[in-house]
Amino acid sequence: MTLYYSLVFMLLVFEMVVFMTLIIPMPYTAKRSIFRFISENPLVAKVQYGMRITFIFILILFVDSVNRVYRVQLELSSARKSETEGRAAVLGGSERMEVQARKFYSQRNMYLCGFTLFLSLILNRTYTMILDVLRLEEENKRLKGDPKANTRSSAALDNAGQAGEIGSLKKQLKEKDRDMDNLKKQVDNLHKEYNRMGDQVSGTDGTPKKDR
Incomplete structure (x- = not known):
């Protein structure tokens, strides 16, 4: 595995860890503190911006891997067609193994990049849904007159939700x-x-x- 695909694999593992962290049941106070830290920390904002650029490169790798799988599949199909028609074998044993190996690596890279991009969309949606739930719980406590309801934390959650496209539209x-x-x-x-x-x-x- 080349260096950039190794980095993609590490990013996929990181996304899996983050996703498991988001879905693990936690107390309301702890979860609110975590999301408040994410929304107010400038370093996290810079990391999120860098991740967006990284996903653009992963998308390019995904398109390239799909193109490679398609070309290898065409090569194997033409070889099988030639053998079926009774022509001389186009690919020998070693050559066929080499083509099969290229097909395997191309499919592996396609699945790796595809699952990384797909999981990034799931993480974004899960993050937004959890923010909505936290805002509703905070609003519910404030309406009930709970002294623990913090207006500052609610505002921080609103700012965190505005990091996405939906938040931007709400702000406009x-x-x-x-x-x-x-x-x-x-x-x-x-x-x-x-x-x-x-x-x-x-x-x-x-x-x-x-x-x-």
Whole structure:
């Protein structure tokens, strides 16, 4: 196994360990502390950014391994077709073993990269779901008046959830709602100012005010 595929295998083992850590039953306080540490530690944010770049390279390796498996499969199919039609054997014993070995290594690399990418998607989804559960539990305790409910930890969980695409969309939606509220306030102020100016002009001209 080459160096970069060895690194992919190590990353796969690391993902398995992280996944097992996430699904292991833990007390609420411990789990909240862990996710709060993940959301507030700048080193973890840098590691997550580096992992995204790493997965791009793994995707390239996965596409290359699929291409290699396809080419080897075509080579074996053409050899079998030639032998079936009664032609001379295209591949000898040693050559056939060499082709079979290349097929095995290509399939191994394809499965290795594929499972690594698939597990990364599962980890991302599991992380987001656990964050949602923790936020709901924190909100439930706060509504019940539990003094242990910490607003800071809830805010930290919200910030952690905003690391993904869903959190980014929620943040944009909140900003648009805030802008809409500000726009409504400005329209109301302009309407009040317009009415006040109209009342002043009507009083200056001596014309009676119209009932609205």
